Amino acid sequence: MTDVTFKVLAELGADERAKLFRRSETDLSFFLDKAGPIIEAVKAEGDAALVRFGVEFDKAEGLTAGGLKATEAEFDAAFGEVEPEVIEAIRAGIANIRSFHEEQAPEPMWLKEVRPGAFAGDRFLPIRSVALYVPRGKGAFPSVVMMTAVPAVVAGVPEIAIFTPPAPGGKVDAATLVAARLAGVETVYKVGGAQAVAAAAYGTETVKPCRKIVGPGSPWVVAAKRLLSGVIDPGLPAGPSESLILADDTVHGGLAALDLLIEAEHGPDSSAWLVTHSRRVAEEALAALPEHWAQMAPQRVEFSKAVLCGPCGGIVLTGSLQESYDFVNDYAPEHLELLSAQPFEHLGEITEAAEILMGPHTPVCIGNFALGPNAVLPTSGGARSWGPLSVSDFVRRSSVGYVTAKGYPELAKNAKILADYEGFSSHANAVGPMRDAYLKG
Incomplete structure (x- = not known):
């Protein structure tokens, strides 16, 4: 058995948990x-x-x-x-x-x-x-x-x-x-x-x-x-590939392992974690990885092993579905798979992910190549404030404003009040009697 990184979340201290969220470009x-x-x-x-x-x-x-x-x-x-x-x-x-x-x-x-x-x-x-x-x-x-x-x-x-x-x-x-x-x-x-x-x-x-x-x-x-x-x-911020596979107990761990390898094979600077509260799923995934590696090209095996046996990838066993949700939202992944027979039951709990692919028929590679939504996504936690490329x-957006003679008096009155309050005399003059004289002339 290859030494795939396996973490039981409940057994980790704060520092060890924090290390799980590091990406390769964290320190540039x-x-x-x-x-x-x-x-x-x-x-x-x-x-x-x-x-x-x-x-x-x-x-x-x-x-x-x-x-x-x-x-x-x-x-x-x-x-x-x-x-x-x-x-x-x-x-x-x-x-x-x-x-x-x-x-x-x-x-x-x-x-x-x-x-x-x-x-x-x-x-x-x-x-x-x-x-x-x-x-x-x-x-x-x-x-x-x-x-x-x-x-x-x-x-x-x-x-x-x-x-x-x-x-x-x-x-x-x-x-x-x-x-x-x-x-x-x-x-x-x-x-x-x-x-x-x-x-x-x-x-x-x-x-x-x-x-x-x-x-x-x-x-x-x-x-x-x-x-x-x-x-x-x-x-x-689009750096090296990263993914989380959130699997519940309705799927086989071998399928979770298959999808875990998708982004892990990009290169040794990728990040890829299987997150599950099911020990059965975690153990099935561990057992299936050698079988899956046997079906991959040697270079991709090398890359994915570097990820899954290193500090930026592997398997995280949580204590509950809620802990799994919390892990995903704290990580804010580029790619997220909700690997479940009922993925919509989980969707409402996910607030921090750039891409959410749901169910056993929607692996990350379909999103990458064929489905339509953009697969250029924020990495390294960028999903907290960024969305996919679109x-x-x-x-570029320009604001446009147009005020007619009918609409001017009310807006000018309010603008002058605030201009006077903030101490901007030119602002106030531009909507006061001086302008009225020009408009009438």
């Missing part, structure tokens, strides 16, 4: 120190720094400044390199994601008559330019392209650029290019890591600067976003 001090010089190099040297870091960090031998942007020929060739069934799965996923996100799109403008002759409302316009970060270090993720590009296109963003680390040889993953084109994005830069965030923020000879960057990434990306938050909007992340 190392990455913040190292990302700073990378950012400065990109700011000072532009394309030359991007090429140097691509060769050094991504082993992209042959990468040149002229090849930092994917060409139309590379897009065309990608469709010949990807299996037709994969292309169709991408196409189907994009259709569901688009259908879901079109429902989120706000009206371009609305106005309400708040008082007779006085109107107030909102106007929505797309952000002018947005960078979409698509990781590649531990695999290829066309699904991230789908989840980030579709809402940006639905929102009407005029300038959308994908940043993704180059593969050895300086190529872009073919499925990433396929997904980009099918989603409606034709600008893909072969740049990853902290240098990608810097390029998006400052621009280079090849890269056009962007106003916002969204998408999940490694602690390097998270650190760079934090350092550059005064230059570019870093979007929601169309609203790609639009």
Whole structure:
């Protein structure tokens, strides 16, 4: 039996409990120190720094400044390199994601008559330019392209650029290019890591600067976003993958173990816990994990064992369903599965989760690839104040006001009273006799 982390919650002290809530990016001090010089190099040297870091960090031998942007020929060739069934799965996923996100799109403008002759409302316009970060270090993720590009296109963003680390040889993953084109994005830069965030923020000879960057990434990306938050909007905090599987006693523990491995296999920096009050479920899960590992690719076994046998993953046995709910809400996970034959019985108890997938037929991977809701989600407790990536992340809202001659007197009276109270003479003058004279003239 592999030494999977197994914790009985009632036996843990406060410090030990607190350790269960740590994620890999909790302490970014190392990455913040190292990302700073990378950012400065990109700011000072532009394309030359991007090429140097691509060769050094991504082993992209042959990468040149002229090849930092994917060409139309590379897009065309990608469709010949990807299996037709994969292309169709991408196409189907994009259709569901688009259908879901079109429902989120706000009206371009609305106005309400708040008082007779006085109107107030909102106007929505797309952000002018947005960078979409698509990781590649531990695999290829066309699904991230789908989840980030579709809402940006639905929102009407005029300038959308994908940043993704180059593969050895300086190529872009073919499925990433396929997904980009099918989603409606034709600008893909072969740049990853902290240098990608810097390029998006400052621009280079090849890269056009962007106003916002969204998408999940490694602690390097998270650190760079934090350092550059005064230059570019870093979007929601999306770091390495994390999930909680909340299982009650209506399911088999082997199924819980199967789903526990979904996010754990992303990489050793992921977090994944099975939370259950049922000792039977916990023991069945422990027994099933070796069987499931035997059916996985070796690298994914290595990654998931690093998570489930380390400090950021494993099995937590609680004393009751209420303790399980409390654990979930304290953790505020990126992905949450309510693994139960009656998941709606539990839904009302969950207040802190970015994504809630319910029942034995809704594993995290269906949410990641096919269902429609966005799978780019806040991590490291970000679900306490953030939601999933959505169309609203790609639009900006302006308040709109319009007061007619009929509505003016009442509002002016109240505004002048408060202006006088707060001691702002110009505020008061602007709605007093001085304005009346201009309006009458």
